[in-house]
Amino acid sequence: MTDRKPRPRKPAHLTTGRDGRGPGSGGAAGGAGDARSSGGARDSGGSLTGVSRSGLADQLAERLLDEIVAGVYPPDSRLPPEPVLAERAGVSRLTLREAIKDLRQRGVLRVQQGRGTFVNQPDTWAPFDSTVLNARALLESGYELAHELTELRRIVERGIAELAAVRRTDEDLDRMEAAVATMREAWAAQDLDTFSSADVNFHDALLRAAGNAFALTLFHSVDGALRSVRRRTVEENAELAERAIDYHAKIMSAVRRKARRSAGALMDEHLQETEDFTAALAASARARADEDATRTRRRA
Numbered sequence: 001m002t003d004r005k006p007r008p009r010k011p012a013h014l015t016t017g018r019d020g021r022g023p024g025s026g027g028a029a030g031g032a033g034d035a036r037s038s039g040g041a042r043d044s045g046g047s048l049t050g051v052s053r054s055g056l057a058d059q060l061a062e063r064l065l066d067e068i069v070a071g072v073y074p075p076d077s078r079l080p081p082e083p084v085l086a087e088r089a090g091v092s093r094l095t096l097r098e099a100i101k102d103l104r105q106r107g108v109l110r111v112q113q114g115r116g117t118f119v120n121q122p123d124t125w126a127p128f129d130s131t132v133l134n135a136r137a138l139l140e141s142g143y144e145l146a147h148e149l150t151e152l153r154r155i156v157e158r159g160i161a162e163l164a165a166v167r168r169t170d171e172d173l174d175r176m177e178a179a180v181a182t183m184r185e186a187w188a189a190q191d192l193d194t195f196s197s198a199d200v201n202f203h204d205a206l207l208r209a210a211g212n213a214f215a216l217t218l219f220h221s222v223d224g225a226l227r228s229v230r231r232r233t234v235e236e237n238a239e240l241a242e243r244a245i246d247y248h249a250k251i252m253s254a255v256r257r258k259a260r261r262s263a264g265a266l267m268d269e270h271l272q273e274t275e276d277f278t279a280a281l282a283a284s285a286r287a288r289a290d291e292d293a294t295r296t297r298r299r300a
Helices: 053-070 082-089 093-105 130-138 142-167 170-188 192-210 213-221 223-236 238-256 260-299
Strands: 109-112 116-119
Touching: 053 093, 053 130, 082 093, 093 109, 130 142, 130 223, 142 192, 142 213, 142 223, 142 238, 142 260, 170 192, 170 238, 192 213, 192 223, 192 238, 213 223, 223 238, 223 260, 238 260
Parallel strands: none
Antiparallel strands: 109 116
């Protein structure tokens, strides 16, 4: 098992204002796509020409989240003062407050009276907000998320496989076959993105075959994070990824035969392997975080 950190997505930085200073200078959300760079004018409400204040606040919230993921503002760090943040973003303070309110409602930020706005630990972020989940999946703590999602899947998907064996249609089987075939082809070509997507599509086909609307809604709310996490586990453990093809083929065969117990047992076995692996990744990530914290304290 390799022990490398995930590469976070490159943020659309808001940290460069008119003076060109970046995050290291004490600046914060500024510049990226702001009124000056886009040629638009900032009106009294802080919105770009042709963009509503609420739309601009949404964009600002997303970009702040990008910077949090990139480590510009790590967990428990304090954002720059409101006037600085608004100036660098090229928006009014009212628009900035709307963006911060959005991230507060999602559990990403907290405001401490008299102290400022702070970034929360990722495990307190909104659990079923797809945007927030996708961001969590890109963090080092995404390994914790991977383990938590796998635990959820193991709890639920055994029952889903059993229901699928009872309720599946020929169309459901066709979708499963297509997903397994794509996994085989993608693995042979080492196309990990396509492989990961087909892997998730197989489980989605089982969900649809199970015919439970609540389960379908639950998993669709975490679909983006599942795909991101699956891509990472495929990259980290080739043997586990290759074994997934065989497990999927066996589960599909059991579903085809309407062998309910066999389908459930195979799914449980499959996800137990994945859970064990993600647990090891999460433990390794926690150990690295503890080491980093110890080094930081020693330097202080």
